Amino acid sequence: MEQGLRKSELPEQNTVLIIDDSKLTRMVLRNIFKSSYQIEEAEDGLQGLEVLMEKRDSICAVLLDMVMPKISGLEMLKALKQIDILKQIPVFLITAEDRDQVTEQAYLMGVMDVIRKPIVPYVVRRRVDSVVELFQSRRRLSDIVEQQREQILRQTENLFQMSIGILEALSTAIEFRSDETGSHIQRIRNITLYLLQHTDLGKDFTNEEIELIGLASISHDVGKISIPDSILKKPGKLTSEEYEVMKTHTVLGAQLLSQIPQMHQHKAYQYAYDIALHHHERWDGKGYPEGLAGDNISIWAQIVSLADVYDALVSKRCYKDACGYDEALQMILRGECGIFGPVLLDNFLKVESKIRTLYDIIQ
Secondary structure, eight states: OOSSOOGGGOOSOOEEEEEOSOHHHHHHHHHHHTTTSEEEEESSHHHHHHHHHHSGGGEEEEEEESSOSSSOHHHHHHHHHHTTOTTTSOEEEEESOOOHHHHHHHHHHTOSEEEESSOOHHHHHHHHHHHHHHHHHHHHHHHHHHHHHHHHHHHHHHHHHHHHHHHHHHHHHHHHHTTSOSOHHHHHHHHHHHHHHHSGGGTTSOHHHHHHHHHHGGGTTGGGGGSOHHHHTOSSOOOHHHHHHHHTHHHHHHHHHHTOHHHHTSTTHHHHHHHHHHTTOOTTSOOSSSOOOGGGSOHHHHHHHHHHHHHHHHSOBTTBOOOOHHHHHHHHHTTBTBOOOHHHHHHHHHHHHHHHHHHHHOO
């Protein structure tokens, strides 16, 4: 057996397609390659195209005659270039032409090599084997890179899910520290999603972006982990000094999120960071920590801010009893909990009766 690839070592793509109108040439080429490759033959360009399209995944090389009936080798090269096959399967042009113009034209069109007639078996075999091995190595490398990429993506996603799980557990722990039910973060997420999915507030967002914002909303109060129990669980009104300490949970929450490397790699991070930092900003600029006003506050931070206030009013806390839904709504409209944007309030009013029903699902 001649030197070259053995059939047992070949991957799936191990077929050489010979396209030549000369039966003698096809026989010569078949004898050169049959020891190591499967062979497919076509006697003109049209038939060759049909075979190539049918068995594209198994073909590792095409030996193409220059002069054939129906369509020439160069015309077939044009067709192969249009369907982007030349980057995937090496094509060798077989020709008796010795003009440099023909060779240059073939190379410009994407042919891998030009083989002159009369055919010298050992030269053709070596040249074809070398290129086939190169293409197969490149394919294997590409597969390995793709597998590694998928593995890294899976690992990154797993790490992110772990981070989200930690945030959920941390946020829930904070709620329990505040003597709350622990379902506050779930209600905030559901209200946020409802407003984005059922009002014009979400018209500029894709479904994926809405889900990311809902996910990010659970981290709005993570900074409270740094607030002392004496302040966080105080049953009465906070002093001005205590209130200043409580206000720091926004900045501390953003800092905490920024220190989780896995969070940076996920699309939800930009929303989570902004919500943690700005969910106490108010439309009139009298919120904290930065005193942002109007549309300088992102719409997702505005939505979570309103959801947080609404839930705080209708829920029992260590420092107060729960308000009725109607009373809570009127307090928000009167600006007793800070001023919210008119567009936000308008959309909230349209669905507030439906939002009430969420409390029948999550208690």
